[in-house]
Amino acid sequence: MQTGRPLEFDPQLAIDAAMGVFWLRGFEATSLSDLLAAMGLSKSSFYNAFGSKQQLFEACLVRFRRRHVERMGEMLHSAASPLAFVREMLLTNAREAREPGPRRGCLIMNTATEFAGRDAAVAACVEDAARDFAAMFRTAIEMAQEHGEIPRNADAAVLARYLLTTMAGLRTMVKAGLPADELEKVVEVAMSALR
Amino acid sequence: MQTGRPLEFDPQLAIDAAMGVFWLRGFEATSLSDLLAAMGLSKSSFYNAFGSKQQLFEACLVRFRRRHVERMGEMLHSAASPLAFVREMLLTNAREAREPGPRRGCLIMNTATEFAGRDAAVAACVEDAARDFAAMFRTAIEMAQEHGEIPRNADAAVLARYLLTTMAGLRTMVKAGLPADELEKVVEVAMSALR
């Protein structure tokens, strides 16, 4: 079995580059040439390696999900307490409003609003990611309950979905132009629902 | 001063039709022919009356905002109590998940995520609408405070923004595919932050 010429680019890195563009501009507003420019590929290499714009997009969603679930896990692990982790997560979302430059929000939430209704495969990616994020929150809440930070009779699954909802809302409000300091106060109100 | 031939269509009705399409599909994914078909206009009538796709879009945003602020006002007025109004608002958002067919969410929130970062005029429309919605919530909260439903020392403006955030989050979660009954439980958690 012959090997042939090896790939000249790193597919993972290319996906990362594409992810950045999709993240910033969404699916529809991103053109093929935008992608090619960002990835540094020719058209044929692109189609050879990724099939189509939408397939690449789905790959980006999967990669985004994996990476961010991982990052959440690390944050939970290194946080002062489970509840501190939750607060930190929400604050991180709110504080995007503080940064200069464009607000890109969360790729998954963006996709849910822009695209999930139109394509089943994409919708599945979004649902999977949402489930994963909620599961991370649920773990944190159960830990907090054992810690005594949250009442033990509370329904951890419902609280987890509540937190996910709040996260999504914060991201939307950032995009809608609310200032960071106001959103940080909103986070404190949101946290008060856990007690 | 001569009058000339009168318009053959009702511009308001045409905007309503266009709004429906934008609401469902977003700005980028809506093509001119989609709009013309929905509005029942020829291309020249369209450009004559509305200037461009984006100008029409902005008109839709303005109209959407006016209509929904109005509707919120009516709901607040006819509600059993200010707090009941708030709960009803949130539940209305959550219950979109119960309806068959595509989920369109809220045109303003959709636009915030899809488009607000790229165009200043559109961003301004979104900010204005967000401010109006928040103001309605604020009125409701202040009424609830006088009613004794919410502690008087709470910051009504912050709570209002919290509610707006929750609304936006609920709409996103509906689009992400969470079932209605779970979202209704989330609403109850969210409401508990007001007490």
Place this chain on the structure above:
DNA sequence: GGTTAAATGGACCAAGCGGTCCAAAAATGG
């Protein structure tokens, strides 16, 4: 019924879209 102002349908536009295809180049294993 003529005059005027505006609406209308449809031809037309260049540019961009996502996607295909192929001949040439290149890197590996033998």
Place this chain on the structure above:
DNA sequence: CCATTTTTGGACCGCTTGGTCCATTTAACC
């Protein structure tokens, strides 16, 4: 250094995009 496998650049595709333009029709006023 040859054979095999794969990548690569670029030509090419049909189609759609948002938008313009104009000759014609239409309605209202006097």
